[in-house]
Amino acid sequence: MDTAFEIETRAVFDRYQRLQEDDEHIFSRLVSLIDEEYFGFDPGGFDGLNILDAGCGSNANASYAFLEKGAAKVTSLELGGDWMDCAARRLSKFGARSSLVGGSVLNLPFDDNSFDFVHCAGVLPHTADPRKGFDELARVTRAGGHLFLTIMGTGNGVLYRCINHLRELYASDAQFRQTVDNLDGRTAQEALDWVFTIKNGHERPLLHGEEDFLRSLFDDDLFVTLRDRFQAPTYHEFAFTEQQMRDWYRENGFDGVRRVSRYTKGFKNLRRFLAPMYLHYDHPLAVFWFGDGCIQMIAVKASESL
Ligand SMILES: C[S@@+](CC[C@H](N)C(=O)[O-])C[C@H]1O[C@@H](n2cnc3c(N)ncnc32)[C@H](O)[C@@H]1O
Structure with a gap:
């Protein structure tokens, strides 16, 4: 190289x-x-x-x-x-x-x-x-x-336009960069723990399996792919x-x-x-x-x- x-x-x-x-x-x-x-x-x-x-x-x-x-x-x-x-x-x-x-x-x-x-x-x-x-x-x-x-x-495409914009943010904003760099399945689940704790303190879950479904959307497989969109030079x-x-x-x-x-x-x-x-x-x-x-x-x- x-x-x-x-x-x-x-x-x-x-x-x-x-x-x-x-x-x-x-x-x-x-x-x-x-x-x-x-x-x-x-x-x-x-x-x-x-x-x-x-x-x-x-x-x-x-x-x-x-x-x-x-x-x-x-x-x-x-x-x-x-x-x-x-x-x-x-x-x-x-x-x-x-x-x-x-x-x-x-x-x-x-x-x-x-x-x-x-x-x-x-x-x-x-x-x-x-x-x-x-x-x-x-x-x-x-x-x-x-x-x-x-x-x-x-x-x-809307998604690629957003990614291009977020790539610029990643390059220029240290806080955003740190958040992206720390993004993985575990940190996403911890964020959802917090959301559900607050939400369920105010109202009952509306749909059967609502929490499980939302959790299933975010895993390591998603974030290892997403991170390269921002981190690749x-x-x-x-x-x-x-x-x-x-x-x-x-x-x-x-x-x-x-x-x-x-x-x-x-x-x-x-x-x-x-x-x-x-x-x-x-x-x-x-x-x-x-x-x-x-x-x-x-x-x-x-x-x-x-
Ligand atoms: C999105 S990954 C794709 C990896 C694999 N082809 C796949 O489909 O899973 C892009 C790969 O291109 C490699 N790469 C970038 N520039 C390269 C170059 N000039 N010659 C060879 N590989 C390169 C990177 O190191 C990286 O592993």
């Missing part, structure tokens, strides 16, 4: 990805999100593939899923090397089929046309030069291979569009560009009510909240781009 910016980015993510690896429910929820259907592959579609998981995170959950579902070899790449102990806890059982590499998507340490499938989820918005990263990912995808990408889009202001991604693929010689989506199963917190909008990202309600949303795209590298 050469820049202070990359070191800070890595430190923010390492903290919460280690928590995710440590928690069996969160780790298995993340692993369950990766399957053949999501990418439009036939059952068994990962069998025998040589896969790159670029910006795999300290817990390398997608790498784990690819290996469990039949990939021949998965190379997991992250900035620096301090994450490898964490990833290895889950991946070492796959032996030589798993390889951990320190490096940057902005300068991938691989030959052209090296991988059958390149997977890069949520990484480019955190880099200094997302377009350069995309070109690097395209370079190492073999002709006839797939490049999959997740990037946070805009489109003026850059998110490029959630400024990407679907059309821009289609252009990047085309300019790198890719065909059959498809936007994909999925129902994000397994949330126990309030995100279970957002899951329908993650799946149907073009529904008016989803567009209102998320604009262009979480853009997930896949395409095939044409043979003539060799």
